[in-house]
Structure formats: structure tokens, C-alpha cells
Amino acid sequence: MAEFQYGRLVSFTSLSDLFATIINKECRRLQNQGFSEIVKFYQKIVGIKIPDVQGGNRLKEMYERRHLLVHRLGKTDEKYRHTYGTQAKTITIDDQYLVESFATVLAFCMEMWDRAHGLLAHPEPSRREPPVTITIEAVPFSKRAQEALSERFSFADPSGERIIRLKDIELSRTSTHGTERLVLKGENEHLKQYLRHLKKLVRKDELQLIETVKDRLDLRDYKREKILSSLSPDFVKRVEALIPQQLPLPTSFYRDAAAQLSLSVGKTREIVQAIIYARKAALGDQDPKNSGQK
Structure with missing residues (x-):
């Protein structure tokens, strides 16, 4: 699986950027390691056995044929001849093989698509509570209060084990005549922890909370x-x-x-x-x- 240095990990500005980077890096890794690693990845991580998918076994032969053509000028080795039951010392790609290959790839992709959607349709049940949406209207009186309302602000969750970035739980924000209006959505404990921080600033006269409205989704x-x-x-x-x-x-x-x-x-x-x-x-x-x- 893709690995990152801590500095690189915390530099991402959004979860979507992180996901895209992980997916692209993993695809490059699989591409460089060969067909057998792709088979292992899908079985272990995705839960799909490629040999069981329509065209999966023939796809393996196509991959190995391409390897022989590129690296051995089409000359077969004993392993290839034994695996695919052929005595041919040299292989090529004729029109019929090419057309059949297109059909194989199409059938394979369509069944993989259906299987992937089947997995998405029945995900593992989440044990988390439903998210909470909260609307906050506040007026900052100090630089520290302005920073607490900034999308760059981060805080520790109640356990102290996770760092929550305001940007990751923010749905929207508006600013009118010095009043900041934030709409946040996340786990109840995370939002309560953020409110505790704001209330500390209120007690120090650095912030005025005009309104806080919490809306918990019905389970x-x-x-x-x-x-x-x-x-x-x-x-x-x-x-x-x-x-x-x-x-x-x-x-x-x-x-x-x-x-x-x-x-x-x-x-x-x-x-x-x-x-x-x-x-x-x-x-x-x-x-x-x-x-x-x-």
C-alpha cells in the first residue's frame, strides 16, 4: 500500500487530494509490479478474485503474450508453452486474436464494474453515530479569535489522539460586517470540543457568540x-x-x-x-x- 512521510501527509489541503494521490500512487505501483500483484491486490483489498471474473484467466495470457512480444521478440519459453498448452516457439497477434482480446477486455470490465457496485451496495455497517450539523455566528475581537474561526484552525479531539482541521468539517462560511457565520458538520464529540475552545475565548472577552444552532440527524x-x-x-x-x-x-x-x-x-x-x-x-x-x- 502507498506510504507517505509525515510531512507529506499533513501537507494535503483536502481529503479528496489525499485520496487522489493514494489511488494514483497505488495504480503506478501495481502497474510496475505485474499482473500477479494486481490479482493479489484485488483479492486482498477489494475482495474480488480476478480468475473468477469473466475473461480473467484469458487476460493473464494476454498480459504474458504482451510481455513476450516486448521483451523476447515473441519467442515463448517453456513456462508459457506448458501453462497454455502450446508447442509454438514464436507467437504473434493476428486479426482474430486482436478482436477476441477486445471482446475479452470489454466483458471483463463490465463484470468487474458490476461486482464493484455490488460491494458498494452492501458496505460494512458503520458503528459511528450520525453526524451533527451546527451553525455558529460569532464576532472575533482578537487575532487569536480570528485564527480560531479560520479554516486553517486545527484542534485535538477529546482523546487527544486525533487532530481535527476546521476545513475538513466546514460546510460553508459567510462574513458580514465583522460577523462570521460557519456551518459545520461532523461527529458530535468533535463539534463539542471545538465549541469548548470558542467558549474559552468568550470568557476572555476575545469572542462573542451570537448564536449556535445544533441539528442532529435522526438515526x-x-x-x-x-x-x-x-x-x-x-x-x-x-x-x-x-x-x-x-x-x-x-x-x-x-x-x-x-x-x-x-x-x-x-x-x-x-x-x-x-x-x-x-x-x-x-x-x-x-x-x-x-x-x-x-
């Missing part, structure tokens, strides 16, 4: 949101096509839908109820009794 809403955000748009459309317009749902609906989606009845019920609830919420009706639950 059920949070779970529904997490379920839908983990599904691909195509999969959501596929489930929506199975849901009848007339509610409540028939008694046998979840069992029949689970069979069509190749999911458990419990997982199907969870996804369907999240979709129905979101649909009704968009129409201004959030009564759980009308969410197709039986």
Missing part, C-alpha cells in the same frame, strides 16, 4: 441516507421498477423482489423502505406509516 434518516448513497443509480432504478405505485406493498413483495435482486429478504426490505421514504419525503410526506412498511 433512522441517517441510516436511510447511508443506504441510498451506497447504491449505484442504475441499481436504484432497478429496485424502483419493482415497487408498485399502490401502497401498502403486497405481503409477498419483499420475498419476490429479493429473488429478482439476488439479495436477502431483510436487505431488500431495507433498501425498498429507504427508497419509498425518500420518494415520500420529496413530496413532503414523511409519515413512516405511509412508507410501505408492513
